[in-house]
Amino acid sequence: MLPGGYSAVLQARNRDEFRDEVVRFTQQLGFETVSAVTMIDHGRGKCDLIMVDNTPTSYAQTYGDAASGKRDPVLQHCRRQTVPIIWNQDTYVAHGVGDLWEQQAQFGYRTGIAMALHLPEGKHFLLGVDRDQPLPADPHELQRVVADLQLFAVHAQEAAMRLLLPVAQQPERPALTPRELEALRWTMEGKTAWEVGAVLGISERTAVLHINNAMHKLQCVNKHQAVLKALRLGLID
Template sequence: MAVPSAAVERQVALSSAIAAAATRSEVLTAMEDAAEAFGFAHVTLMAKPGDDDEYMSRLIIQTTLPEDFVRQFDRNRFLVACPVMPTLFDTMLPQAWTLGGLERDGIVPAPITRLMRRFSLFTTVVMPLHSFDGARFLLRFDGKRPSLRQSEINEFAVISLHAFEVFDRIRRTEEIAIPRPLSMRELEVVRWTAQGKTSVEIGRILSLSDHTINAHLTNAIKKLDCVNRTQLVAKAIRLGLIP
C-alpha cells in the first residue's frame, strides 16, 4: 500500500530536523515538533524504571508534561500502581492506547485515569528504546487526539528510532560540563522538591517564604542548565547531588 504523500512529507521534514541536531536538546526539540506534527501536546523521554523506583520525575530526561501532573503522579506513587509500565519493555514495538480503552477494560486504576483525564491525556503512543551501552529508555507522546491508525504507529516507530539513534550517539560522546555546585540551601530545596513538595509546603518546612523557595529553585535550575523543576530533579539525581 502506498504511503500518503502528506505522511512522506512529514517523515522527510522530521527526519531532516533530527539529522541536523547537534546536541541532545536539539534532538528533543525536534521530537517536540514531531509530537505536534502527529497531533500530540506532549513528548517525554524517560529511563526505564528499576525495581525500586517510585517516582516518575526521577526517570524523566525531558518532558513537556505539565509539572503539576508529574507532581501529583509521584505524590500518589502511581508509578508503582500502574500495571502498564512494567509491560512496556516486554516488546521492541511501539504501543498505543486511548484513555477510553483503559477505562473500558479496567486495566489501569481509576485514580490514574482520572488524573490523565484532568490533564487531557486521552491518547498515548510509546516506543521502548535500547541504547548501544545497554541503557533502556522510553519515548512517549501524549495528548488529546483520536486513536492512531496503524500507519501512524509505524511512522512514529521510524521517527523515534532515528531520533534516539542521534540522541544516544550524542549522549555517549558529548563531554558533560561539570556544573557549578549548588548551595546547601538549594540542595535542601531540591531534595524536598524531589519528594513532591510544593514551594508553599517547602517554605513551611524550612520556615521560609514560598518566594524564597522559588528563588532557590530558579538559581538551581540555572546552575544545572535545566528548563524546569522536573528536569532539575532528574539531573540532580543523575549527578548524585541528591539521593
C-alpha cells in the first residue's frame, strides 16, 4: 500500500475529502497554503478551471485576478513547463513584477514550489504550495521536499480527474467481476496470489487468473499498476 498521504488522496471519495487530504499533506510538508487546479482546455481560448485550495479569504479575490495571473512568472512557468519551479522574491523581481510579490507576501505567500502535469486531451493539473518562511537551505533537504511534492502531485491529479471532472469527461470504468475486485483488494494489502487464494477459498491458479483478468481489463502491465488504476477509478477503496 502507498504510504500516508499518497494512498489517502487516491482514496478520497468526494471533493471535500480530496481537499482535506491535499491540505493535510501540504501542511505536513511544511507549507501553510496550497492550490490544486484542474484545467480542461477546449481550444480557442476557452478552458474550465476547477480549483481546490485553502487561500485566505482576505486574499481570495486578488488571488483569482486574471490580469495578475498573466503577469505572474510562476503561473506562466507552469503553463509551459513540467519542471517544478522553486520561487521567492527574486523570481518576481527578475521578471519585473516585484509589486506582485509585495502584494502576496502580506498574506504569507513569500516563497514556494509549483509544478504542472500536462495530460492528453487538453487536461492539465497544477499544484502549488506556499509559505511565509524561507525554504530549506540544505539542497538535499530541498530536493527531498520537491520529490515528495512531485510524487504527491501524480496521485492527486489521478484523484482530481475522478472526483472533479464532469461525468462525461471522466475515463470509462471497466466492468470487473466481484472476484476480480476482491483479488485486487487483497493484492493491495500485500497478499501474494497464494494468500489471496487462501483468503477467498480458491486455488492459487484461480487467484492468478482473476488478477490477470483484472490487469487485462484495466490495460495494466502488472498487478501493482492495476491496483493503482482501480483506486483511481474508484473501483476499490
